[in-house]
Amino acid sequence: xxxxxxxxxxxxxxxxxxxxxxxxxxxxxxxxxxxxxxxxxxxxxxxxxxxxxxxxxxxxxxxxxxxxxxxxxxxxxxxxxxxxxxxxxxxxxxxxxxxxxxxxxxxxxxxxxxxxxxxxxxxxxxxxxxxxxxxxxxxxxxxxxxxxxxxxxxxxxxxxxxxxxxxxxxxxxxxxxxxxxxxxxxxxxxxxxxxxxxxxxxxxxxxxxxxxxxxxxxxxxxxxxxxxxxxxxxxxxxxxxxxxxxxxxx
Numbered sequence: 001x002x003x004x005x006x007x008x009x010x011x012x013x014x015x016x017x018x019x020x021x022x023x024x025x026x027x028x029x030x031x032x033x034x035x036x037x038x039x040x041x042x043x044x045x046x047x048x049x050x051x052x053x054x055x056x057x058x059x060x061x062x063x064x065x066x067x068x069x070x071x072x073x074x075x076x077x078x079x080x081x082x083x084x085x086x087x088x089x090x091x092x093x094x095x096x097x098x099x100x101x102x103x104x105x106x107x108x109x110x111x112x113x114x115x116x117x118x119x120x121x122x123x124x125x126x127x128x129x130x131x132x133x134x135x136x137x138x139x140x141x142x143x144x145x146x147x148x149x150x151x152x153x154x155x156x157x158x159x160x161x162x163x164x165x166x167x168x169x170x171x172x173x174x175x176x177x178x179x180x181x182x183x184x185x186x187x188x189x190x191x192x193x194x195x196x197x198x199x200x201x202x203x204x205x206x207x208x209x210x211x212x213x214x215x216x217x218x219x220x221x222x223x224x225x226x227x228x229x230x231x232x233x234x235x236x237x238x239x240x241x242x243x244x245x246x247x248x249x250x
Contacts, residue, residue, distance in 0.1 A: 119241075
C-alpha cells in the first residue's frame with residue numbers, strides 16, 4: 001500500500017537518530033528520537049539500541065511504516081563492506097538481513113553519505129538540479145554522494161582519493177582543521193586542492209557541501225575558486241534520516 005510516510009534511521013559512530021518523515025514535503029512529522037551508539041559499536045549492541053529507537057517511532061506513528069536505515073559503511077547488496085567509527089565486526093556482514101530479521105519487516109539499508117545526498121537532491125540544495133551533483137560531507141572524514149539526474153550512484157567514497165600522496169580526508173576533512181588548529185583560510189586552501197581534483201576527474205554540475213561545519217559555510221566557501229557552483233547543504237543533521245526514509249519506498 002502506498003504511503004506518504006516512512007521512518008528514517010541514521011546510525012553513526014556516536015549517536016543513532018530517527019524520525020517519521022512526510023515524503024511529499026521532506027518534513028519530520030514526529031519528534032526526532034536519539035540514543036547514544038553503544039560503546040564499541042558492535043553489531044548486537046547497535047541492533048538492540050536501534051530496536052528500542054524504532055519501537056518509539058512505531059508508537060509515534062501508530063503503524064509499521066516503510067523503514068530505511070543509513071549507516072557509516074560501504075553498503076553493497078545489503079552487506080556492509082567497511083566500518084567507520086564502529087566495530088570492524090560489521091565488515092562483510094549481511095547487515096540488511098540482520099536488521100530485517102530483528103525488526104520483522106523489510107528495510108532499505110544504505111550508506112550515510114548517499115542518504116544525505118539523496119535527501120538534498122529531493123528536498124534540499126540540489127532539488128531540481130540536472131546533470132551530476134556531488135555532495136561532500138565534511139566531518140571526521142569526507143563522505144561523498146553522486147546524484148545524476150536525480151538517480152543515486154552509490155558508494156563513491158571520494159574521501160579516500162589519494163591526493164599529493166595522502167588519503168584526501170586526512171588533510172581536508174573538518175577534523176583535520178580541528179586537529180591542526182588551522183584557520184579558515186588555511187583549511188580552505190586544502191579544500192581548494194581537494195575540490196579541484198574532484199572537479200577535474202568528474203566535471204560535476206553542482207557541488208553541495210554538508211556536515212555540521214556547513215552551517216559556517218560563509219567562512220570558507222567564498223574562499224574557493226572553482227568552475228563548478230558550490231553551495232551549502234540545507235538539511236545537515238536531518239539529511240540521513242530524510243534520505244533513508246525516502247529510499248525505503250523505492
